Amino acid sequence: MVGDAGLWAQQPSSRESQVKAVFLFNFTQFIEWPAKTFPDAESPLIIGILGDDPFGNYLEQATTNEKINSHPLIIQHYKTVDEIKKCHILFVNISNKEQLDLVFKSLEGKSILTVGDSRNFIRQGGMIRFFTDNDKIKFQINVEVAKAAGLTISSKLLRLAEIVTSKNN
Amino acid sequence: MITKREKINAGFQSGKAIVNEQNKCSDSVDGNKKNGPRNFISTALFFSLAVFSQHSMAQTVDTSLSTGALKKLSLEDLMNIEITSVSKHPEKLNNAASAIQVITQEDIRSSGAKTLPEALRLAPNLQVAQVNASQWAISARGFDNVLSNKLLVLIDGRTVYTPLYAGVFWDVQNILLEDVDRIEVISGPGGTLWGANAVNGVINIIMKSSKDTKGLYAEGSIGTILPGSASLRYGGKITDKLTYRAYVTGFKMGSTNLLADSTNAKDEWTAVQGGFRFDWDPSEKDKVSLQSDIYDDRPNPDGGTSKPVIARGDNVVARWNHTISDKADFQLQSYYDYTWRDFRNGFTENLNTYDIDWQNRYKLGKRNIVTYGLGARLMDHKVNNLELFEFLPEHKMLHLFSGFVQDELMLIKDRLRFTLGSKIEHNSYTGFEFSPNGRLTWTPSEHHTIWTAVSRAVRTPARIDRDFVISLAPNLPLITGSDLISETVIAYELGWRVQPGKNLSFSLSTYYNVYDNIRSAEPGPPPFGIPIIFANGVKGETYGAELAVTYQLTSWWHLRGGYTYLEKHLWVKPTSKDSNKGTAESDDPQNQFLIQSTMKLPGKIELGTVLRYVDKLPAPYVPDYFGLDVRIGWKPFKFLELDVTGQNLLYDYHSEFTPSSPTPRLISRSVYGKVIFRF
Numbered sequence: 118m119v120g121d122a123g124l125w126a127q128q129p130s131s132r133e134s135q136v137k138a139v140f141l142f143n144f145t146q147f148i149e150w151p152a153k154t155f156p157d158a159e160s161p162l163i164i165g166i167l168g169d170d171p172f173g174n175y176l177e178q179a180t181t182n183e184k185i186n187s188h189p190l191i192i193q194h195y196k197t198v199d200e201i202k203k204c205h206i207l208f209v210n211i212s213n214k215e216q217l218d219l220v221f222k223s224l225e226g227k228s229i230l231t232v233g234d235s236r237n238f239i240r241q242g243g244m245i246r247f248f249t250d251n252d253k254i255k256f257q258i259n260v261e262v263a264k265a266a267g268l269t270i271s272s273k274l275l276r277l278a279e280i281v282t283s284k285n286n
Numbered sequence: 287m288i289t290k291r292e293k294i295n296a297g298f299q300s301g302k303a304i305v306n307e308q309n310k311c312s313d314s315v316d317g318n319k320k321n322g323p324r325n326f327i328s329t330a331l332f333f334s335l336a337v338f339s340q341h342s343m344a345q346t347v348d349t350s351l352s353t354g355a356l357k358k359l360s361l362e363d364l365m366n367i368e369i370t371s372v373s374k375h376p377e378k379l380n381n382a383a384s385a386i387q388v389i390t391q392e393d394i395r396s397s398g399a400k401t402l403p404e405a406l407r408l409a410p411n412l413q414v415a416q417v418n419a420s421q422w423a424i425s426a427r428g429f430d431n432v433l434s435n436k437l438l439v440l441i442d443g444r445t446v447y448t449p450l451y452a453g454v455f456w457d458v459q460n461i462l463l464e465d466v467d468r469i470e471v472i473s474g475p476g477g478t479l480w481g482a483n484a485v486n487g488v489i490n491i492i493m494k495s496s497k498d499t500k501g502l503y504a505e506g507s508i509g510t511i512l513p514g515s516a517s518l519r520y521g522g523k524i525t526d527k528l529t530y531r532a533y534v535t536g537f538k539m540g541s542t543n544l545l546a547d548s549t550n551a552k553d554e555w556t557a558v559q560g561g562f563r564f565d566w567d568p569s570e571k572d573k574v575s576l577q578s579d580i581y582d583d584r585p586n587p588d589g590g591t592s593k594p595v596i597a598r599g600d601n602v603v604a605r606w607n608h609t610i611s612d613k614a615d616f617q618l619q620s621y622y623d624y625t626w627r628d629f630r631n632g633f634t635e636n637l638n639t640y641d642i643d644w645q646n647r648y649k650l651g652k653r654n655i656v657t658y659g660l661g662a663r664l665m666d667h668k669v670n671n672l673e674l675f676e677f678l679p680e681h682k683m684l685h686l687f688s689g690f691v692q693d694e695l696m697l698i699k700d701r702l703r704f705t706l707g708s709k710i711e712h713n714s715y716t717g718f719e720f721s722p723n724g725r726l727t728w729t730p731s732e733h734h735t736i737w738t739a740v741s742r743a744v745r746t747p748a749r750i751d752r753d754f755v756i757s758l759a760p761n762l763p764l765i766t767g768s769d770l771i772s773e774t775v776i777a778y779e780l781g782w783r784v785q786p787g788k789n790l791s792f793s794l795s796t797y798y799n800v801y802d803n804i805r806s807a808e809p810g811p812p813p814f815g816i817p818i819i820f821a822n823g824v825k826g827e828t829y830g831a832e833l834a835v836t837y838q839l840t841s842w843w844h845l846r847g848g849y850t851y852l853e854k855h856l857w858v859k860p861t862s863k864d865s866n867k868g869t870a871e872s873d874d875p876q877n878q879f880l881i882q883s884t885m886k887l888p889g890k891i892e893l894g895t896v897l898r899y900v901d902k903l904p905a906p907y908v909p910d911y912f913g914l915d916v917r918i919g920w921k922p923f924k925f926l927e928l929d930v931t932g933q934n935l936l937y938d939y940h941s942e943f944t945p946s947s948p949t950p951r952l953i954s955r956s957v958y959g960k961v962i963f964r965f
Contacts, residue, residue: 142357173732179353253366
């Protein structure tokens with residue numbers, strides 16, 4: 118656009134996807150899931166992507182050969198929310214309001230950390246939302262929703278986040 | 287239960303080192319033009335010129351990081367990584383489907399460039415020739431001239447343009463180089479987005495947001511042909527969402543030398559410019575900026591005993607970017623620009639420009655991105671004529687209304703996209719003009735882009751083309767404007783960008799341009815052949831290639847450079863009797879190359895080198911030359927930096943361009959020192 122503009126930009130830049138992928142990986146280290154979500158010490162920690170995968174290879178690069186407390190990291194892709202069996206972090210690449218409502222409804226009661234970047238993501242019930250500020254990636258966290266799902270978020274992560282609630286966003 | 291694992295916080299900085307710059311040199315200079323009819327048009331044009339011419343360091347984190355390296359960053363550092371998209375970020379250039387090259391703040395700083403035109407030398411796809419102390423001939427893809435009229439230049443969205451000759455007065459664009467974020471140089475037509483006059487290229491100068499210029503910056507320089515230069519800037523924040531800066535910069539540039547006998551041309555140039563900028567983010571979805579500059583400029587291109595030209599001006603630009611949703615955003619921008627120039631011979635020019643521009647971008651379904659916009663510009667242009675040198679009428683209100691629409695269609699997701707659009711403009715002289723463009727971009731992999739485009743662009747008439755009269759005596763015109771119509775180009779481009787490694791990138795752009803209705807000067811009836819009348823009697827074609835390379839060899843050594851080849855053929859139409867056969871419109875080198883090296887050395891020393899080669903200019907003849915600039919910078923403390931820069935080191939004197947007027951000059955070797963404080 119005129120002056121200072123994304124003349125050729127249409128999709129998220131590769132750098133943006135890369136940074137977000139690394140954030141997703143980092144989140145695994147700042148969240149505590151209920152013990153029952155890991156049947157045993159070697160059970161995988163599953164990062165799921167619902168909808169189109171925006172990360173290219175970056176999420177693979179970020180998670181390959183990584184273990185979090187002996188839990189190997191695994192990436193799964195889901196076309197619909199019904200395909201989700203077991204999952205710890207879910208990146209929800211859906212911005213349609215109705216669809217999002219359905220997703221959050223069906224995830225209710227499950228200890229899944231939901232992450233997204235659509236504008237209404239938190240307002241509709243998501244937990245962590247990426248946004249861009251001055252060309253840098255920042256994130257909002259809805260602590261109440263995470264708590265309700267049995268997740269504990271490290272204060273280290275909270276300190277860097279913009280804390281929001283479902284109502285005031 | 288997952289516990290937290292601490293990450294290693296790899297401290298890295300982006301950075302390159304110092305730079306020096308290079309300059310040019312030339313051996314003997316015998317650039318004397320032949321006299322006689324072949325130079326008639328240039329005489330005509332330059333006659334007018336004679337009159338005119340009287341005259342932090344964005345502390346971002348390294349952009350070349352692998353995912354593995356990013357993982358080693360702390361969350362805080364990760365939140366400081368800039369993720370800007372293509373046109374905003376050199377890295378993402380990889381997918382840009384045009385011949386865009388970017389000069390970064392780091393490139394400028396490390397080169398030791400003192401002025402904007404010197405900084406533009408760092409774009410290998412531009413031809414930049416210094417004419418005298420205060421004038422430059424700058425163009426892309428040929429047609430270089432002091433009155434170059436096929437290049438569009440914008441500073442933060444404000445078109446820097448005089449309707450006098452459809453070009454740029456480079457002497458009044460004295461921005462503070464420290465506050466430049468980057469300069470995007472797009473060679474090739476940009477008419478679909480930018481409109482008329484973006485025929486051969488667009489220079490988009492983008493200043494830093496005031497968010498990135500907090501604190502005090504002060505610099506002072508002195509050198510062998512730099513009597514003095516000083517700048518002061520202060521920036522801060524009023525609230526978390528509102529930041530500001532104010533600056534003032536001023537200099538006195540020393541003289542060039544006369545080509546005839548190497549004596550001092552006494553064409554010193556002084557200028558003072560100041561301004562401010564506010565950036566306000568009222569919400570996450572809105573960005574507002576307001577900026578203004580004011581200047582007083584005293585160039586003296588004629589030199590000798592001439593009185594310097596006085597040029598003054600000011601401008602205000604307001605811009606609002608708003609994100610409507612994930613799928614849509616818009617930008618509204620408006621500016622006012624005032625320029626006034628007293629040539630000190632009785633001729634003055636006064637221009638008030640009012641511009642408003644709106645653009646909207648929508649994601650339509652999964653495959654389309656539609657951009658459209660509307661713009662309006664009024665130029666209130668007034669001159670004080672001389673008896674034998676006139677623009678008629680003296681006062682003219684020029685308008686430009688424009689609309690454009692462009693669709694970017696994703697044919698194969700992430701792989702193949704097709705862009706089609708056109709600008710439609712209505713101007714005071716020629717009515718409606720169309721600048722369509724079709725572009726196909728194939729991205730076989732993330733690091734590999736092949737693009738091709740066909741574009742049309744126009745150079746609409748300026749006042750010199752239509753309203754200009756030079757007379758030998760009252761009622762005895764020598765040269766007159768005419769019903770000149772727009773010059774047109776159809777450009778065929780093919781480009782390739784590849785990034786074989788994360789530290790290495792190449793871009794190759796090739797083009798074939800077909801020009802029609804280029805300005806000619808037609809002799810009048812016998813016996814004297816006057817008045818000479820401007821017409822659209824020249825056709826032409828150019829083809830060429832532009833190669834650009836950047837290479838981060840090590841964490842402390844950065845290389846960039848390029849090679850540009852240009853082949854140009856102009857000829858007159860059967861109806862034309864232009865004795866110059868069109869050549870007077872331009873004087874271009876066939877080959878150019880540039881290498882810029884920036885090294886960060888131990889002991890807080892930076893070494894920058896710029897080596898440049900410019901081929902000979904055919905007519906008027908100017909020998910080819912090499913330029914070498916070297917800058918050594920030492921930063922003993924965070925707040926203090928000391929620089930020494932040598933420019934044009936290879937020769938005592940060299941010539942870069944031979945205008946018909948004022949007299950041709952030589953540029954000498956020079957050295958200057960600079961002290962910088964940052965708090």
